[in-house]
Amino acid sequence: MRAGRRAGGGRGAAPVAVLAVLLPVAAGVGVYLFGTLHTPRYDSGLLGEHGPAAVDLKAELSTALLGLALVQLCLAVWMYGRVPGVATVPRAVRPWHRALGVLAFLLSLPIAWHCLTTYGIETTSPRVAIHSFAGCALYGAFVAKVIVVRSRRLPGLLLPAVGSLLVLGVALLWYTAALWVLGGGSVPGFSTV
Numbered sequence: 001m002r003a004g005r006r007a008g009g010g011r012g013a014a015p016v017a018v019l020a021v022l023l024p025v026a027a028g029v030g031v032y033l034f035g036t037l038h039t040p041r042y043d044s045g046l047l048g049e050h051g052p053a054a055v056d057l058k059a060e061l062s063t064a065l066l067g068l069a070l071v072q073l074c075l076a077v078w079m080y081g082r083v084p085g086v087a088t089v090p091r092a093v094r095p096w097h098r099a100l101g102v103l104a105f106l107l108s109l110p111i112a113w114h115c116l117t118t119y120g121i122e123t124t125s126p127r128v129a130i131h132s133f134a135g136c137a138l139y140g141a142f143v144a145k146v147i148v149v150r151s152r153r154l155p156g157l158l159l160p161a162v163g164s165l166l167v168l169g170v171a172l173l174w175y176t177a178a179l180w181v182l183g184g185g186s187v188p189g190f191s192t193v
Contacts, residue, residue: 016154019147020151024140024143025140027140028137031136042118044118055181059181062111062177063178065108065111069166071100072101072163072167075093075097108170112135112138121136126190128176135173138166141162
């Protein structure tokens with residue numbers, strides 16, 4: 001548990017807990033509403049690329065995002081002293097974790113923007129529906145992580161839980177889209193749609 005962070009609630013924990021639930025839900029619902037109300041523009045580009053080249057670029061950026069998420073996980077495990085045989089944690093681990101987290105968030109934005117503006121929320125197949133809903137939930141998880149990191153009134157176990165959800169969300173998004181593109185239109189567990 002992080003130094004100075006209380007193990008549980010206390011006075012004022014209830015309003016923070018309500019915000020810690022409502023704001024992430026609002027973020028996820030907001031992304032969902034934009035994706036369902038926006039008219040998809042299938043010719044949208046990504047960083048100057050269009051069509052299949054944009055989809056390939058998005059798969060490559062998503063792979064980099066997954067790599068950053070895994071590095072974030074490793075840094076968090078190290079930062080909280082959970083690496084067996086490692087007694088001390090260098091001071092630089094915490095700022096690197098924070099900086100790479102910001103980088104991961106920024107890298108996710110053009111990927112998400114392209115998905116939302118080009119396709120919106122789609123439910124044409126189980127793979128696409130899972131990808132769409134996981135994308136909405138990911139931004140709710142980002143908001144939750146920021147709230148939990150900033151609050152000293154929420155239980156300390158929420159931080160690793162929300163951080164783990166972020167990594168799992170990125171991995172699920174990668175699996176249902178980037179791997180599908182990189183794998184030539186198929187991933188284990190889903191049909192070719």
